[in-house]
Amino acid sequence: MKQEQFLSVVDRDEAERRFRAALEPLGPLGVEEVALAGALGRVLAEDIASPVDVPGFDRSNMDGFAVRAEDTYGASEQAPRRLRCLPEPVVMGVLPVGEVTEGTAMAIPTGGVVPRGADAVVMVEHTRLDGDHVLVEKPVTPGRAITWAGTDIAQGEVVLRAFDVLSSRETGVLAAMGVDRVGVVRRPRVAILSTGDEIIRPGTPPLPGRIYDSNQVILADAVREAGGEPVPCGITPDAPEAVRAALLDALAVADLVLLSGGTSKGPGDLNVQVLAEVLAPPGILAHGVALKPGKPLCLAASGRKGVVVLPGFPTSAIFTFHEFVAPVLRILAGRARPARLHGGEADGARTWARLPVSLGSDGGRTEYVLVRLTEDAEGAAIAYPIGKGSGSVTTWSHADGYFVIPREVERVEAGERVEILPVAGVRPRRVDLVIIGSHCVGLDVVLARLAQRGVSSKLIAVGSEGGLAAVRRGECDAAGVHLYDARTDSYNTPFLEGGLVLVPGYGRLQGVVFRAGDARFEGREAAEAVRAAAQTPGVVMINRNRGSGTRALVELLLEGTRPAGYAVEASSHHAIGAAVAQGRADFGVAIDIVARERGLGFLPVREERFDLVVAASRVERPGVRALIDELASEEVRAALRGRGLLA
Structure with a gap:
């Protein structure tokens, strides 16, 4: 038998180049929808935004009494605060009856809905009952033992991103959001065919001159690890007709075909000969690669369907699989990004x-x-x-x-x-870009675009001031900031120091959000409405967390007043929207996107700038350059405008 291809041994990189070029364009195979029960281990095909708030209501974290925090100030065992216990306690799964007002308390179980008027929960161990009154023996601060609606996950928040692999952690998140079906990348089907008269199945009695077929098991599991679905095709003897029939069957059902054995000069090794007869163009691309182990490798394609004949020895077979096949398989399965800026993962050691x-x-x-x-x-x-x-x-x-x-x-x-x-089962991987600071829906747009370019990222939301401190300390590549300076009436630039560079971002319209139809706000100018509301009994606000850019704007509008709810701090715009939409608060300050998404009223105050701050020493890092390029691209600007941002 002639072995012309095998006599032309090619360089490893050239062999890979030929193989990849024949398969282009190379990317995930498509989308299929699966039930949540069958989603474990699958690859998300698209970003998942939560359809609901999690939790969906203001929730008590312990058994006790829902109170107004200010009614407990100064309480002690020796001098407890005496509060009238409302007759209807909170019942699990039911909205509370009545409202907590000055001098009252309402019994509440762990997980119960916090009633209107209450801004804290006193744990039952710090109370005593006295007739129809409760004696509070320890003071609490606003927000104590309460998880506010939307604090964990906000409606509309992107929680999971395209190409995330769904573990039990992610399926739990999907279930918590009420999602029962999810779009995933179709798993590539990989036909695996072992050939050779000497091959026998594991479990059969050993015979002289025969070897057990370990390659099919090794390769099937390696295919699963890379995100594919193995299609075992059994063992085919060294007969041209048998190999030809098995190969045609495999090409008909699979996205990629693997054979093992039949690539060297032995007289019974027919795989490469059959490939040359059966495959559609381009056919055999490389037969013999400058590798040790793995020299007999044969790379081929029938149309855009890859066909690989791996060496018969198990070590050579698995080595060449991981070198040439696994990277392609991961791309087809959505488990790898094209053009990674660097490879490798952190190990799982302490x-x-x-x-x-x-x-x-x-x-x-x-x-x-x-x-x-x-x-x-x-x-x-x-x-x-x-x-x-x-x-x-x-x-x-x-x-x-x-x-x-x-x-x-x-x-x-x-x-x-x-x-x-x-964490069990998790191996943290290095990413190309780390952003610490304030979160924004615009960042979701930019990071999704970067992911499509193969740039992996990690976003740690700690607020604008925390992000600025992190970038000064060299702990991240960029910080998302929207800090207002009242002295200069400008955003972000006044906070730059030596060695920091401002990367222009986009504008966001901030304003007062309220329930549509509320005559105290509807049709009024924002500053006037807030001043009036701050002096109106019964009007409750929701504040932003200290250190956020929005907090400075809130203080500007309040002009030193401290209306009810001032001490309650939400950590995001979506949490503000949740509090107002659900009636726990009557107004707050957030971006207009939140108002539109939740059907709330909106009184514009001013445009704020959301920019990125980068240390000058990191500007030329590949991930940072990619971020800067994306922010300047018209495609991203258009996508940001599509989300209602000012780009």
Whole structure:
């Protein structure tokens, strides 16, 4: 038998170039919808935005009494605060009857809906009943023991991104959002055919001169690991007719075909000869590659369908599979991005990381703190705690690992090193771009575009001031900021220091959100309406968290007043919208996108700038350059305008 192709051994990179070129355009195979029960291990085909708020209502975190926090100030065991206990307690799964007013309290179970008027929950252990009154023995602050609606997941928030692989963490998030079917990338079907008279199936009695077919098992599992669906085709003897029939059957049912054996000069090795007869153009692309192990490898294509004859020896077969086939398979399965800026993943071993912020802990209890990891300019690991609380479903899904605070430690100071333990089944991978700071729907647009270019990213939302501090310390590539400076009446630029560069972003229209039809706000000028509302009994506001860019605008509108609800801080625009839409608050300040998405009224105040701040030393990093290029592209500007942003 002639072996012309095998005599022309080619360079490894040239062989791969030929193979890839024959398969282009190379990308995910398409979308299919599956039930949530069958989604584990599948690859998301599109971003998933939550259709609901999670939790969907203001929720008590413990058994106790819903109160107005100010009614408990000064309480102690010796001098408890006496509150009238409302006759109708909160019942699980039912909206509360009545409203908590001055001097009253309402019994509430863990997980119950917080009634209107209440802004805190006193745990039952800190109370005593006295007839129809409750004696409060310990004061609480606004927000104590309450998870506000939309705090964990906000309606419309992108929670999972296209090409995420669904583990039990992600399926739990989908279930929490009420999603029962999901669009996933179709798994590439990979036909696996073993050939050779000497091959027998595992489990059969051993025979002289015969070997068990380990390649089919190894390759099938490797295909699964790469995101494909193996199609075992059994063992075919060294007969041209049998190999030809098996190959034609495999080409008919699969997206990619693997054969093992039959690539060397032995007289019974017929695979390459049959390929030359059966395949449509371009046919055999390389037969013999300068590899050790793996020299006999044959790469071919029938149309745009890859056909690979792997060496028969198991070590050579699996080595060449991972070198040439697995990368293609991962792209087809949506598990790899094209043109990665760098490869590799962090291993799952324990490591040490520096804590960028101080963290308090309840003494006497061992505490486990879930974190997201990044690196400083010197490559040292930084661990950002995820602070959404034990009731959150996204905390676990976002975590890169965790560290332990021993029970005798009440505080871990910023700058301390902590030992990071891996989350079971999770291997944190390095990404091309780390953004720390304020979150915005516009960033979702930009990061989705970057993902399509093969640029992976990690976003850690800590607010504008936290992001600016992180970029100064060299803990991220960029910080999302929208900080207002009243002295200069401008955004972001006044906060730059030496060594920091402003990357222009886009505008967002901020204003007062309220329930449509509320005559106290409808049709009025924003500043006037807020001033009047601040002086009106019964009107409740919802504030933004300290350190956010929006908080400065709120203070400007309030002009020093402190209306009801001022002490209650929401951490996002969507949480503001949830509080107003559900009636817990009557007004707040958020971007107009939130008002439109939730059907709320909106009084414009001003355009604010959402920009990115980058350390000058990182501007030329590939991920940062890609970010800058995307923000300047007309495609992204158009997409941002489509979301209602000012670009």
